[in-house]
Every structure is written in C-alpha cells, then in structure tokens.
Amino acid sequence: MRGVLRLGKIAGIEIGVHYTWIFALVLFTWLFAQSTFPAIYPGWPIRTYWITGTIVSLAIFISVLVHELCHSLVAINRGLKVNSIIFFIFGGVSNIENEPESARVEFLMAGAGPLSSLILGGIFIGGAFLLDSFNRFAEPLVGTIYYIGVINIYLAVFNIFPGFPLDGGRVLRSIIWGITRSLHKATMIAGNIGRLFGWAMILLGIALVFGKDIWIFSGGLVSGIWMVFIGWFLASAADNAMREQSLRQQLAGVKVKDVMDRSPECVSPAVSIESVVHDSFILRGRRALPVCTEKGLVGIVTLADVKRLPQDVWSNTPVQEIMTRSPLLAVDQEEDLNMALQILAKNGLNQIPVLKTSQLVGLLSRADVIRYIQTRQELGMKTG
Template identity: 35%
Template sequence: MKIGTIRGIEIDLHYSTLVIIGLVGFYAANFYNQFVSNPTIFELIIVGIINGVILLLSILAHELMHSFVAQEEGMEVPKITFYLFGGVSSIDEEPKSPMSEFKIAAVGPVSSLIIGGSLLISLFVPTIFLEITYPSILAVTLLYMGISNIALGIFNFLPAFPMDGGRVLRSYLWHKKDNNLIDATKTASRVGKYFGYGMVAYGFFQMFFLGLFGGLWMVVIGWFLANSAKQAVQQTIMEVRLKEMKAKDMMHKYDVNVPAEITVNEAIKDYFMPYRRAYFPVTRHNQTIGILHAESVRDIPNERRDQVKVEEIMRENADIPVVGADEPGNEVLKKLKRAEEEPRIVRITNGETEVLGFVDKNDIRSALEVSQLFS
C-alpha cells in the first residue's frame, strides 16, 4: 500500500508492518507499566500507539538516509517498503565502489544511533541539570524510544550480510580483494549465514532451555537472515554478469512478425499455434509498432476474435520500457523490475526509433546460462 512519496521515492506499507507496530506497542506498554504504578488501560493504549508510530518514523528516517546517500552516489531508489522485519530501500543496482557501499550502508545505523542519543539527551539533560519533570507518558516514551533506536543502530551494525553491518564488511573486503565484488559478497554472505544460524540456535536455546517464547522471534529473524544472505550472493552475481553484457546481446530477435491489420483469430491460427510463442512483434509498413502477447489474446471472448484486430489489443511501443542496444544488461533488468504491466517486457532500440528486439525474464535467464560457459 502506497502511503506517500519523498524525493521521488515511493513509500509502501505492507500489511505485515502492523505486526511489528503492535509488538512494539505491547512492549512499550509493559515498559510503561514497570515505571508507573497502577496505569489506566487508556494510558497503556496511548503509550503503545505513540511508541509504535515513533518507531515506524524512526525506521523511515533510517531508510531515507540510505536512499538519500544512494541518490547522491548516482543510484536510483524507486521505493522504500515497510514489512514485518522493518524497512528496506529498493536500490536498483550494486554500489559503484567500495567507498560508495560503505557510505550507503553506514549512514542508516548511524542515523538510528543519533536519533536514539538525541531522545535520551532530551530526557536526561533537562531532568538532571534543569530539574524539569516530564509527564510520565513523555518520559517513558523518550526513554523507551531512545533505547530502541540505539539498539536498532547497534543491531544493524552487526557484520551479518545483507544487513547494514554486513555491507560495511563487504565494502572492506571489496577493497581488499582487488575490487572483486563477487568474491567479497561470497565471503560476507558466509559470515551473514553464520550469524543467521547462530541466531536460530540461540532462539531454540531460549525456547527449550529457558522457557522464553521470545526465542521464536530470534529463530524467525535468524532464518530470514541466513536465506537473505544466500539470495544476495545470487543477486550480486547476476547483476555483475549482466553488467558485462550489452542489451543487444540479450534480446530475442524475432524473424516472425504479426501484421497489425489481421484479426485475433488469424493471429492465433497463423502465428501462436504453429510457432508456440508467448508474444510476437506487431508490424505495420515494415515497422515494429508494438507486441501481441498471448495474455491479451486470452482476454478476448471467442465470439469476438473474428471481429477484433491485432492493432486494437496490442501493447504499443510507448507502453513498453525501452533500453538502448549498447546499454549494459543490468539496465534491462532494472527496467524489467520496474515494469508495471504484466507480462514484463523491455524493447531494445538502436538509440532512435527502430526496434531491434525484445527481452523478457526468460531471455535474461538464457543470457545468464550462456555467460556461465565463458566464466
């Protein structure tokens, strides 16, 4: 669910975020109950809501700092997504250098530490040196959110890739390993998996030997971290390999085109059935003007397929993301990820208006498989 846009970055809220807000609110209310005698239910609810919202805003600040620095480093950040485990900035590509990686990764935890420290200073300096007494709800909120943000900053600095601290570790390894990003990622990923499995083991220890149900949360986070570390390696390898290719080397060159003026039934009979392809370029006067995909054909009722022409249901060039033939392959991947219309397809041009071919996810998979033959 989109909740806003900041500096061109879409802010999305997944429904699972409500779980973490609820948990933070519950623990904040318990924390308040330890400091205030006989609090009312209304006070506990207010404390829970306030702290849940403040933590969400703190995570937003954390992710925005990642995103702003990434933008300063020349990278595109289409959106930030909140979900069960916090937030994630969707940065479309790997950093361009070890220093770029370090700055982007480190700024998030540092911002959390600054927020936490500022909240604690706002609580203790006035109360100790100016003898100001805060209302209970405000005092407990400043204390709890201060501690929570500092804990968030410290936790994110753990060298567990792909967490922020793990990315700081990767930036160091990247620099030390002669700028070999793949080797640095593999090493950082192993460390991340060890941390993840360690958290899983500790969570089970808490549950079965200490009787703490909270250990389940540690198991879930650890398992998620270990799997994320594995996926991050695959993602990095894919991006590095694609960056070494050109878009024109990945595209599917179609030797069969569908005329725009024929009917849908004719397209099915003369093209889809004999060639068994998911889509075809559509041409008029020997120029490619769009594509006809099987999904579009499927939406037309059988009784109307003799009347509807291909040009009426085709996807026009203007609606298909475009990449220049000599641009790196990772640009194609970025455009595919951002494509809003399914199925996702990118057209490859000669830099002007001529369409040279198309790329979909299957073409990227094939290009990667071929690239392994030369690695």
C-alpha cells in the same frame, strides 16, 4: 506495491505503510504496555501503560523513518534515485533505483542509517537522564523518553551486524569491494555472513519458542516466532542478493545481440488473434511477437494480452486491438545484457524489442537469458 497506504512525500520520496506494518505497531504497543513497562516501572495506572506503550510504538516508527531517510538522503546526494520508503512488518525499506556504483558511495549510504540511530539514541537517553536529575518530572515521561533512546541504540546495534542485507553487511561489502576491487567477491562474503546470521536468528527463535532464556534474550512464544520470521527474511534476502550477483557475474560482458531471438517474425496489425495464437504461440512456442507495418514496429502482442480476451472473439479480433502500442520501451543490440535485464525487471516486462539504429532486429526475453545460461552450463562452458 499492493496493500500500501501512501502517507505523503518527504524530500521527493514517497512514504508509505504496507498493511502488515499494523501488526508490528500493535505488537510493540502490547509488548511495552503489558510486559516491558510493568516489569521495569511497577505501580503505574493501567491506562498509563497503554498510553506510554502507544507512544513508544509510534516513536519506533519515526525512529526507523529517520534512519531510512538518512540512507536515502545520502543516496540522493550521490546522484541515485530513491523512489519510496515503505514500512512493513519487519521495518522500513528504502527503494533505491540503482545500486551504488562505487564502494565509497555504498559505505557512506549504509553507514548513515546506524549513525543517525546512534545519535538519536544518545540524545534521548541523555535527555531522560537530564530530566530525571531535576526530580520534578513524572516517571512515565522520563521512562518513555529513555526507552525511545534505547530503541534507537538497539536499531543501530542490530543493523550494524556485518551480514548482508543489514547495514553492517553493506559496510563490510563496501570495504571488501574497495580493497579487492571485486563487487562479486564482496557480495559473496557479506551475503554468506548474512545467511549465517539469518539462520542463527531462526535457531535462537526456535529455542525461545520453547521457553528458554538465552543470554540477554528472554524466552516466549511471541518473541520467538518474531525472531524466526526476521531470521528467515534476512537469510532469504542474503540468498537473493548472492543469486543476483552470480547471475550478473555470469552475464558480464555479454551483449543483448549475443542472446536475443534474431528472427522475431513480425505480424501485421490486421492479423487475427486466433492466427497469432495458432501459428506463433502454439506452433512455434513463442510468447510475444512484434507487430509491424511497412513503416516499422508499431507494437508488441504477448500471451498475457491474449489471455485477457475470451476465446470466442479471437477469430474476429485483430491483433492491433490488444497489442501494446509504440512508443515501446526498447534496447539497442549493443547494450549490456545486465543493463537490459535491469530494464526488464524495473518495468515488470518479460520481453523487450531490440533495435539497431532504430530498426527492429530482435526480441529479448527473460526465457532467452535463462536458456543461454542453461545451455552454457550444460556444455560446461565457463561463463563471464
């Protein structure tokens, strides 16, 4: 991911911050130093507000990190691979390589985060009350610890709302999944609640922008805009999850060989780029070609590879100079199409060679999959 500063590794998980996270840090420091603390604890020196504001803001970061680590550690414990935890303007995201394969695993994974926040919140708030009872500790110290606790409780409460992609939405999905045995149905229900929740936040945010106080939310431009953005982020994440799920549903049971291009003409490594562009890319509308010798597949050349080279050298440059060389990532023709799409997505590829007992038999591209779906829809064929 671009714009991410890597901080290090915890339990093999890369921890990084995206530059937009700085805005969140500044915003929270400012909110606590300028608004929350002066309103609740009047009379502190200005400097104290800024110091405590900064501490609370950093504590939010650590609290979210603990929360995300708890999700990730359960995932690792259940055999999933966690690549990284990245912080950005709306919080932290664990990048888990595959979806949980059972309702039980999803339930445990999703529940671990809010549970950890709840426990941390209890410890900090309890600690603050304990210190306060001694009557010897300064108000800024007790207040800071108390608010770190409040933030953790807030994290738990916000995340437990039952709309996907929030943790509560994942818990709900796992429960419906467990009862109905249908991941599809579960994703659609939790996703639709998530979308409603997102839109409710957007509307609430707009109302706050216009200066209205609603229930426990106090009006203001900054908090209103903030809420609109989080709502929009959640609603679009819910939409994406539902779209991906319905695609998975449509392609369930379909194999790579049902969709692939079965006649990928092979070009020789010595052929010029110009002739590939003319004969295959322009004339036949292809976007990628396998490169073969009599021994078999040696590479793949794509439109993107060609674009990197200036046009005036196309005629005297052989394809082998720009192709991606073997060993290439490939899929077997009997592979599940959904699995093949996951491989494409994970590796940022647009196409992949298809093999049958290690012989090249086809090429699978995202465009093939889209065409497959569109044709079936146009003909009114039931998919899945």
